[in-house]
Amino acid sequence: MRFTQFFIRTQKEWPRDEESANAKFLHRGGFVEKIGAGIHAFLPLGLRVLDKINRVIREEMNAIGASELLLPALIPKKYWEATDRWNVPILYKSTDSSGQEYGLGFTHEEVLTPILKRRIQSFRDLPTALYQIQTKFRDEPRARFGLIRGKEFTMKDLYSFHADAKDLERFYWTVADAYKKIFSRLELPVRVVEAAGGDFTKEYTHEFQVLVPAGEDTIFYCEACDFAQNKEIANVAALDTCPKCARAKIKESNGIEVGNIFRLGTKFSEAANLVYKDSAGKEQLVVMGSYGIGPSRAMGAIVELNHDDAGIRWPKEAAPFRIHLIALPGGEKQADAAYKYFAEQGVDVLYDDRNDATPGEKLTDADLIGIPVRIIASTRTANMVEVTMRDEKPFPFQSIEAAVLAVQRYYAR
């Protein structure tokens, strides 16, 4: 992609009214534009990041046998009434010209369960799992922290349907493993934290928390083992001895919840009378689970965790492009040739081909945008290019072909 063709507009100044790192960097880098409190436009550069994150999520969801679908955001009132959720405070409501009332989806059990009702008849139809990546709406009393808490945000929501609690339990932990893989690929260090189940369940649920100061939740955790609890249910306090391993003291941190998993049980299947016939021909309620990840929030969390003074440092799998190719004075021809070759090789590259930008401007933009690999051609590099992998020494000058091989090796590790 050529810089001069792609819509990129970085800002020279920090935004006036933002304090959180993700809001500041994503604004300056031209990834997102704030439209109102908790409402963001994803500009082309930001959309690429979101798509990369979503690609990782899709791969891992598909790998555990979940099928992707897309449900509506505009949901008629009767669906919410069926589960007595029409009056939850976070539901945005709307009325159309004929007087019909709707709620904008903040989660989608109500829509999906009736769809499954017409398609699940027998124990042979179970288990099954469906997910979507979709915009959710929540009337948050206080949107804040850039992408961390919005009124409108993207969510990957997965719903699973099982014959019994035992099979739900099996799948529940399968999803937990898939989530660990997703966050590991996104280089988000998460703690799996026990938390309250809200209205869904008396059992604990599990949250995937990134421990950073900018987080909204308070987490108690053990550094020596995997013990971790959300403050809302915690029966420990900071400096207590870990109740699980007794080898270390409990620490306290803020956390950003980037994912969660719930055992829904039969709450929604009861409301929709979602039943199946077991092998004895007897009707049984379907047992459900639901599992969420916030891709846009994850994007914000990545920035909170990965930036320096100069800009964002995207993880490999979330970076908007794999290579930032820069033509500096005297290197235009070589950079053009490199771009052509990269395109032929199918390498995902952003090529800064501007001839009206100074070297300083190009390099500063590259720092701000934060792509992990930088390749420069200039008078200095002569017929070669200079390759710099983040956090590594610049390579000696390379031929274009060697540069591509080096970059492919870098991304393969």
Place this chain on the structure above:
RNA sequence: CGGGCUGUGGUGUAACGGUAGCACGCAUGCUUUGGGAGCAGGUAGUCUGAGUUCGAAUCUCAGCAGCCCGACCA
């Protein structure tokens, strides 16, 4: 929903109650080019509504908006 802070060109900022200025951007021309270039002459602004005053960006009131703290967070 309670509290605090803040609203000035596209962006960031300045102005005692008295001519709205600066920097960046943008457009034009010439010169420049390994860390946000130089010169020239241009372009564009006081959140909304009332009030006080001879005169309001500035003071008062109301509203709206954003950020931060708290409550909330399926």
